Structures are given as C-alpha cells and as structure tokens.
Amino acid sequence: MAFLKTIYTIWYRDLLRFLRDRARIISSLGQPLLFLIVFGNGLAPAVAAGMGGVDFRAFLFPGILSMAVLFTAVFSAVSIVWDREFGFLKEVLVAPVSRTAVALGKVAGGSTTALIQGSLIMLLAPLVGVRFTLPQVLTLVVMMILVAATMTSFGILIAARMRSMEGFHMMMNFLLMPMFFVSGAFFPLRQVPLWMEWLARVDPVTYGVDAMRQTALQGLVPEPILRMLILHPLEVNLIALIAFWALFLIPAVWLFSRTE
Amino acid sequence: MNAIEAERLTRRFGDFTAVREVSFEVREGELFAFLGPNGAGKTTTINMLCTLLRPTAGTARVGGHDIVREPHAVRRRIGLVFQDPSLDDRLTAWQNLAFHAMLYDVPRRVFEERAKRLLELVDLQDHAHQEVRTFSGGMKRRLELARGLLHQPKVLFLDEPTLGLDPQTRRHIWDYILRLRDTEGTTVFFTTHYMDEAERADRIAIIDHGRIIALDTPDNLKAMIGGDVILVRTSDDARAVERLREALGLDPRPTAEGVLVEAPRGDQLIPRLLGVLQNGAEPPLIVHSISLRRPSLEDVFIKLTGRAIRDEEASPLERMRLSRRLWSRR
Numbered sequence: 001m002a003f004l005k006t007i008y009t010i011w012y013r014d015l016l017r018f019l020r021d022r023a024r025i026i027s028s029l030g031q032p033l034l035f036l037i038v039f040g041n042g043l044a045p046a047v048a049a050g051m052g053g054v055d056f057r058a059f060l061f062p063g064i065l066s067m068a069v070l071f072t073a074v075f076s077a078v079s080i081v082w083d084r085e086f087g088f089l090k091e092v093l094v095a096p097v098s099r100t101a102v103a104l105g106k107v108a109g110g111s112t113t114a115l116i117q118g119s120l121i122m123l124l125a126p127l128v129g130v131r132f133t134l135p136q137v138l139t140l141v142v143m144m145i146l147v148a149a150t151m152t153s154f155g156i157l158i159a160a161r162m163r164s165m166e167g168f169h170m171m172m173n174f175l176l177m178p179m180f181f182v183s184g185a186f187f188p189l190r191q192v193p194l195w196m197e198w199l200a201r202v203d204p205v206t207y208g209v210d211a212m213r214q215t216a217l218q219g220l221v222p223e224p225i226l227r228m229l230i231l232h233p234l235e236v237n238l239i240a241l242i243a244f245w246a247l248f249l250i251p252a253v254w255l256f257s258r259t260e
Numbered sequence: 261m262n263a264i265e266a267e268r269l270t271r272r273f274g275d276f277t278a279v280r281e282v283s284f285e286v287r288e289g290e291l292f293a294f295l296g297p298n299g300a301g302k303t304t305t306i307n308m309l310c311t312l313l314r315p316t317a318g319t320a321r322v323g324g325h326d327i328v329r330e331p332h333a334v335r336r337r338i339g340l341v342f343q344d345p346s347l348d349d350r351l352t353a354w355q356n357l358a359f360h361a362m363l364y365d366v367p368r369r370v371f372e373e374r375a376k377r378l379l380e381l382v383d384l385q386d387h388a389h390q391e392v393r394t395f396s397g398g399m400k401r402r403l404e405l406a407r408g409l410l411h412q413p414k415v416l417f418l419d420e421p422t423l424g425l426d427p428q429t430r431r432h433i434w435d436y437i438l439r440l441r442d443t444e445g446t447t448v449f450f451t452t453h454y455m456d457e458a459e460r461a462d463r464i465a466i467i468d469h470g471r472i473i474a475l476d477t478p479d480n481l482k483a484m485i486g487g488d489v490i491l492v493r494t495s496d497d498a499r500a501v502e503r504l505r506e507a508l509g510l511d512p513r514p515t516a517e518g519v520l521v522e523a524p525r526g527d528q529l530i531p532r533l534l535g536v537l538q539n540g541a542e543p544p545l546i547v548h549s550i551s552l553r554r555p556s557l558e559d560v561f562i563k564l565t566g567r568a569i570r571d572e573e574a575s576p577l578e579r580m581r582l583s584r585r586l587w588s589r590r
Contacts, residue, residue, distance in 0.1 A: 002365060005362065005365065006363070008362075009359065009362040009363055012359075012362075013348065013351070013359055016351065016355065017348070017350050017351065020350060020351070021350065086345075086349070087342060087344045087345050087346035087347075088346050088347065088348050089346075090312070090340075090342055090346045091346045091347075091360070091363075092363070093312065094310055094311070094312055094335060094338075094340055095335060095360075095363040095364060096332050096333075096335035096336040096363075096364065097363055
C-alpha cells in the first residue's frame with residue numbers, strides 16, 4: 001500500500017509540475033510541429049517518387065509523434081539531475097519510502113507527460129491532412145505508452161549516476177539525437193547502408209516508429225506498398241519494445257535505489 | 261531514553277577520514293549543537309545520522325533505531341533542514357508541504373490542520389499558495405523548517421540552518437527554531453560554525469578534524485577558561501608574548517586581534533601586566549589598548565585548537581555553494 005502511494009506521489013508531482021508549466025507544454029509542441037510542417041511540406045514533392053504514392057506528410061507524422069514522446073519522456077526522467085542539482089532529490093531520498101517505488105513513480109510520471117504531449121500532437125494531425133479512426137487512435141495510444149515507458153526508463157538509467165547538466169547535454173548530442181535520426185522517423189529504412197540498418201536494429205525508437213507507422217498508414221495505403229515502408233510485423237515491434245523496456249527499467253531501478 | 265546515541269561513528273572517503281570515532285548522546289528534548297570550522301566533519305556526521313551516508317565503522321541510534329540496520333525506521337522519526345534548499349521551487353509552499361505529507365503518510369485531514377498551524381508559526385500563512393521560486397532565502401528556510409516538522413519527527417536535524425542568510429534573517433530563523441522547539445518539544449540537533457548560534461544550545465559538541473574535542477554546556481565550556489580573558493594590543497605582539505611569559509609566567513596567545521591572556525581575576529592582573537610591558541622591556545613596548553571580558557566560546561575554541569574559527573577562510577566548497585545559491589534563483 002505504502003509502495004503504491006509512493007509511486008502515486010512521485011507521479012502526481014511530475015504531473016503537477018508539467019501542468020503548471022504551460023510555457024513548456026507549448027514550446028515543446030513547437031519543435032515537432034516545425035519538423036512536421038516545414039519538412040513535411042518541403043520534402044513531400046522531392047521524395048514523392050520514392051514513396052510509392054504515399055503522401056510524405058502521412059509517412060512523416062508517426063515519426064514526429066514518436067519524436068515528441070521520445071524527447072518528453074527522456075527530459076522528464078532527466079529532471080532527476082535537476083532535482084539533484086537543486087537539492088530536491090534529498091527530500092525524496094531521506095523520506096521513509098522505497099527507492100524502487102520512487103523510480104517507478106518517475107517512470108509513471110515521465111510516461112504520462114509524454115503521453116499527454118503525444119496526444120496533443122495527435123490532435124494536430126488534421127493540420128497536415130492525416131485523419132485517424134478510433135481504433136487507430138487507441139492503438140497509437142498504446143504504442144505511445146510503450147515508447148514513453150521505455151524511454152523514461154532509459155532516461156532514469158542515464159540520470160541515476162549523472163551529476164551535472166553538462167553530462168545531460170552530452171547525452172542529448174551523442175545518444176538521443178542519433179537514436180532519433182536512425183530510427184526511420186524521417187525516411188524508410190529499406191535502402192540504407194548496412195551500418196545504419198544495424199544501428200536501427202539496436203535502437204528501441206525504431207520499433208516504436210515502425211509500430212506507429214503501420215498503425216497510422218493502415219487503410220490509407222495499399223498493402224504491398226505498406227509492406228515496403230515498414231520493417232517488422234506489429235507483434236515483433238511490441239515484443240521488442242517490451243524487451244527494451246525491461247532491459248532499461250531493471251538496471252535503472254537498481255542503480256537509483258543505490259543512490260547515496 | 262536518549263534521542264541520539266552515536267558510538268564510535270567513523271566515515272572515510274578514500275584516504276581521508278572525515279569523521280573519526282565520534283561518540284556522544286543527545287537527550288530527548290535537548291537543543292544540541294555541533295560546532296566546528298568548515299570541513300570539520302559536521303555535515304558528514306549529520307548525513308550519517310540521517311541515513312544518507314553509511315558509516316565506514318561504528319553506528320548510531322536515532323529515535324531508538326539503528327541507522328545502519330533500520331534506516332527506514334530512522335527516516336520515519338527524523339526531520340531535516342539541509343544546508344542547501346531542497347524545495348521544489350516550481351510548486352507552491354502548500355504543494356511542497358502536501359508532497360511531504362504524502363511521502364510521510366500523514367493523513368489528509370491531519371495534514372491540513374498541521375500545515376496551517378506550522379505555516380502560521382513561521383509566518384508564511386499569507387504565502388501558502390505562492391510559488392516557492394518567488395520566495396527569499398529566509399522564507400525558503402522557514403518553509404523548510406515547517407516542512408521538517410510536518411510529520412512530527414522525534415529529532416529535527418538542522419545543517420547550518422542560517423548559512424548564507426543576512427544577520428537579521430538569521431536572528432529571525434533562530435526565533436522560529438526556539439519557538440518550534442518550545443511548542444513541539446522536538447529534540448533539535450544542529451550544526452553551525454557561528455559561535456553566537458552554538459551559544460543557544462543546551463549542550464555543545466566542539467568538533468575539529470573529525471573528532472569531538474569537547475562536549476558540555478556553554479557555561480561549563482566557558483568555565484574551562486579560568487575566569488577572564490584579557491586582550492592586549494601592543495606595538496610588538498611577539499615581544500609582548502615573550503615578556504609576559506618570562507616576567508609573569510603566563511601563557512599568552514597571539515591572535516590576529518592582539519595577545520590573549522586568561523586569568524582568574526583579570527581586573528587585578530591588568531596593572532601588573534601594564535607595568536611589565538611598559539617598564540621591563542627594552543626598548544619599552546607601547547600598549548595601544550587593553551580590554552577585559554568574560555570568556556566566549558571563541559576563546560574556548562582557540563584554547564582547544566590553537567586557532568580561531570573565524571580565521572578559517574570560506575572553503576572552496578562553501579564559496580561554490582554560496583555562488584550557486586545566487587545563480588540558482590531561477
């Protein structure tokens with residue numbers, strides 16, 4: 001009981017902070033929108049030939065969706081570093097609560113804020129001419145939750161031992177951006193060099209993008225063309241995401257609970 | 261029963277021993293000070309007592325529970341105010357308190373009534389729904405005091421509770437601490453390197469280089485100095501020390517402010533002192549001033565360690581901390 005209450009408390013604080021910070025919500029909507037509208041419209045004519053008749057904006061949209069989820073999730077987890085820097089983490093570490101519950105609360109909080117951010121992006125889909133049916137929306141929400149939970153756990157794993165914001169910027173540049181770029185968010189991963197194909201294979205974001213893309217394009221694109229644009233069947237993507245989640249979550253919780 | 265019992269508490273960081281076999285007891289309801297210069301091991305000791313740091317050797321019981329074997333039980337029974345603010349400054353004062361109450365499993369009803377009363381006690385009732393980042397340093401510290409007491413801890417730990425605050429705010433914070441102690445009856449353990457703050461404690465442990473070198477009430481500590489303290493300023497302090505040692509068999513100590521002499525009856529020593537300095541020496545020493553006072557804790561510290569606490573410059577760590585505090589007013 002106390003365990004669940006701790007998870008809830010940590011989750012609640014994350015949510016409260018997120019909702020109080022309207023400026024952050026709006027500004028973090030800006031970047032994905034910019035990518036979507038500028039890249040979407042700018043590249044659409046140029047890449048039309050290679051897309052098999054699929055509107056590039058519809059192709060790009062799931063990538064942008066995962067981008068919003070990915071960055072919000074990791075940022076939210078890395079707020080642990082901020083909390084450490086500004087002392088608040090001590091208040092939590094000295095409380096008579098389970099550290100495991102604190103870490104899980106953080107995963108829940110990061111996932112929720114990322115899900116909210118992703119849902120806001122989804123509301124804007126008609127802007128670029130993408131429309132979803134209710135089952136599609138529900139499936140996308142499940143995917144977003146999975147990606148968000150995986151990436152929040154990843155963020156906590158990184159942040160558990162990180163002492164400074166410099167380390168965070170390093171991670172942004174050398175880990176997060178490449179993870180996003182090779183995930184296939186911007187282009188199909190069918191005809192890329194072998195090294196990129198391998199990087200994409202060990203990148204959890206790839207599976208999230210792939211799963212969201214096939215859900216989003218379902219019914220919009222003829223089956224053979226869809227198969228050309230995606231990598232794995234939906235089940236493979238789901239299993240891969242859950243496996244990555246466990247791979248990040250377990251050491252993240254372990255490291256965090258040993259923080260001094 | 262004792263609120264705190266430390267037994268040969270030791271903490272090493274690599275080759276450096278920050279705290280060395282420290283043993284002491286704090287009685288229930290006592291206001292207990294840990295006095296020492298920066299880097300003496302005060303914060304390390306407090307962190308061990310609060311279960312934030314594991315001792316390398318030795319142990320302690322806080323509120324009747326072992327800090328190594330029952331950290332959870334200890335955490336439940338202590339309140340803490342850290343050197344650096346540990347509030348979420350994006351939330352309001354009330355939200356910070358509510359968060360604390362949830363972590364410590366204080367029921368909602370009880371929380372609301374207690375939070376109101378504590379906020380009144382620290383004069384923040386009108387700022388309850390303001391974001392903490394708009395607070396001054398003194399207001400934040402007061403909110404932390406209130407928060408530290410929200411779950412009614414048996415022991416309240418204050419690590420340099422007035423560090424970085426201006427003198428007026430420092431005085432106010434102390435008014436609040438004393439008021440909280442009187443109304444809540446909590447045992448208070450605090451660290452400080454300010455003499456005037458330590459003076460308020462029931463008992464003081466003086467710590468230097470990780471060791472307790474004296475532990476007693478302020479009055480008894482001061483009684484270690486036999487009677488009065490005389491401060492003499494002359495044209496040549498080094499020669500004055502020598503002269504006083506030879507002619508009167510005293511044990512004078514040179515300090516930055518002049519030569520310190522202890523004496524059971526200072527008033528009777530002054531004429532002889534003046535005579536010896538002005539007449540016996542060749543060439544004669546010029547005496548600029550002589551003052552007589554009751555011994556202070558500072559004198560006790562000098563007697564025990566051979567140097568003054570205020571001689572120590574702010575450590576690099578503290579300077580960093582203070583400058584960060586300026587930067588962090590986001």
